[in-house]
Amino acid sequence: MNRPVNVVLDIRQTSDPPTDAAELRELWTRVEKYLAGTSLRATEKVVVPLRDDQTCVLWIQDRLRAPDRVDDTTVFSIRGVLEPATVRHRCTTCSAAGVVTYGPFLCSGCDQGDQPGRVCDEHAVVIEGRMTATCARHRPACSCGAAATFWCNGELCRGRNAFCDRHRVGHPGGVDMSYCRDCFRQKFPDCAAQGCNSTGSIACEFVVDGRRATCGNAACARHAYRWQIFGPHKRGLGLCPEHALRLKSLEDRQIVFQIVAGTANRRRGPRTDNRRTYLRLPRLTIVRHIFINSRSRKLEIHSIDRMFGELQHDNRTDGVMRRLLQEHEKIRKEDLAAAERDGARGRELFDKLTAWLRARGRAEVANHISFADYRPRSNLLFVNVEPEYLGRFIGRGGAEKRAVSNDLGVRVEVERK
Ligand SMILES: [Zn+2]
Ligand SMILES: [Zn+2]
Ligand SMILES: [Zn+2]
Ligand SMILES: [Zn+2]
Ligand SMILES: [Zn+2]
Ligand SMILES: [Zn+2]
Numbered sequence: 001m002n003r004p005v006n007v008v009l010d011i012r013q014t015s016d017p018p019t020d021a022a023e024l025r026e027l028w029t030r031v032e033k034y035l036a037g038t039s040l041r042a043t044e045k046v047v048v049p050l051r052d053d054q055t056c057v058l059w060i061q062d063r064l065r066a067p068d069r070v071d072d073t074t075v076f077s078i079r080g081v082l083e084p085a086t087v088r089h090r091c092t093t094c095s096a097a098g099v100v101t102y103g104p105f106l107c108s109g110c111d112q113g114d115q116p117g118r119v120c121d122e123h124a125v126v127i128e129g130r131m132t133a134t135c136a137r138h139r140p141a142c143s144c145g146a147a148a149t150f151w152c153n154g155e156l157c158r159g160r161n162a163f164c165d166r167h168r169v170g171h172p173g174g175v176d177m178s179y180c181r182d183c184f185r186q187k188f189p190d191c192a193a194q195g196c197n198s199t200g201s202i203a204c205e206f207v208v209d210g211r212r213a214t215c216g217n218a219a220c221a222r223h224a225y226r227w228q229i230f231g232p233h234k235r236g237l238g239l240c241p242e243h244a245l246r247l248k249s250l251e252d253r254q255i256v257f258q259i260v261a262g263t264a265n266r267r268r269g270p271r272t273d274n275r276r277t278y279l280r281l282p283r284l285t286i287v288r289h290i291f292i293n294s295r296s297r298k299l300e301i302h303s304i305d306r307m308f309g310e311l312q313h314d315n316r317t318d319g320v321m322r323r324l325l326q327e328h329e330k331i332r333k334e335d336l337a338a339a340e341r342d343g344a345r346g347r348e349l350f351d352k353l354t355a356w357l358r359a360r361g362r363a364e365v366a367n368h369i370s371f372a373d374y375r376p377r378s379n380l381l382f383v384n385v386e387p388e389y390l391g392r393f394i395g396r397g398g399a400e401k402r403a404v405s406n407d408l409g410v411r412v413e414v415e416r417k
């Protein structure tokens with residue numbers, strides 16, 4: 001038997017290359033037919049024309065030992081086949097045009113069964129706001145029907161919806177970010193103050209119903225009012241201009257409801273927000289100041305406590321508010337006891353004050369004053385003085401008031417009505 005001629009069959013440039021043994025044999029038959037009568041000694045590369053302008057290439061490994069002329073007795077040994085690389089992830093768009101291209105991107109619109117749809121670099125459409133691609137056919141559309149140009153990452157859309165340029169609203173701060181109209185309005189609502197064009201950055205926390213729904217208006221920093229019910233160092237409740245005004249016309253118990261409901265709403269915030277502070281209801285002494293500051297009303301600490309107690313036992317009060325009020329109950333008891341002690345001490349000081357006046361022959365003045373308030377921390381004793389006796393009580397240039405303050409060891413002040 002003749003020595004076989006070792007060849008490598010290169011079918012990388014052959015479109016529609018053989019995929020099984022039968023097809024390979026058929027191709028080889030054609031190759032042998034072409035080679036019959038030719039010499040293989042001249043070259044190591046033989047290009048074999050196939051039908052339809054196709055070719056395959058034969059690399060002759062040991063051409064010098066090949067027979068002078070190929071005939072029926074020539075034996076070939078195919079030592080290797082160079083095949084085109086298989087593209088496992090083919091671009092769907094290219095495939096439809098009969099071209100095989102690698103598709104690095106996924107287009108979910110092109111998915112077929114469990115076969116994920118693929119798209120090549122050239123056919124991939126990536127629109128702003130999300131690092132995902134589609135093919136042109138599956139490019140997302142805006143709700144208006146036009147081709148979308150960006151994904152909205154606002155609160156309402158969270159990257160699920162895409163919009164066209166006509167329905168795009170840019171970030172007001174010039175940040176390279178766009179929103180759909182709804183998300184924009186949600187994130188940057190107009191200030192509720194009339195004629196103000198600013199963005200309302202502070203949401204009104206006024207509670208408008210028994211289920212603790214809030215007003216929903218927003219106001220800019222200039223027009224919003226911070227109702228400092230948690231003391232000076234914690235962010236108070238934000239109020240729109242309308243509701244800041246409304247505070248003044250509310251009944252006392254409605255004020256208490258706003259304080260409790262507003263605090264309950266603050267607790268509803270996400271636990272992951274580390275800016276969230278653990279808020280309790282304000283102490284009765286602070287509530288007393290709230291009434292003084294926001295409504296110029298001086299209330300007895302007992303009557304404030306009563307209003308909290310009534311709300312706590314009102315069966316329309318929801319669970320969160322009730323729990324807040326239950327926690328608060330202990331603090332209220334402490335505040336009441338402290339007020340009791342302060343009141344007793346204040347009255348004691350007041351008795352000393354009237355005795356001091358009588359001892360100085362000023363019984364008439366003593367008969368026309370009454371105890372108003374005692375603040376031990378600022379060492380202040382407030383007294384009510386009937387207007388006609390004001391001058392005599394204070395004395396020329398405040399001399400009498402100073403004298404009694406010195407003798408009693410407490411600063412005496414006239415309670416302003
Ligand atoms: Zn493609
Ligand atoms: Zn697609
Ligand atoms: Zn949106
Ligand atoms: Zn649109
Ligand atoms: Zn404003
Ligand atoms: Zn409001």
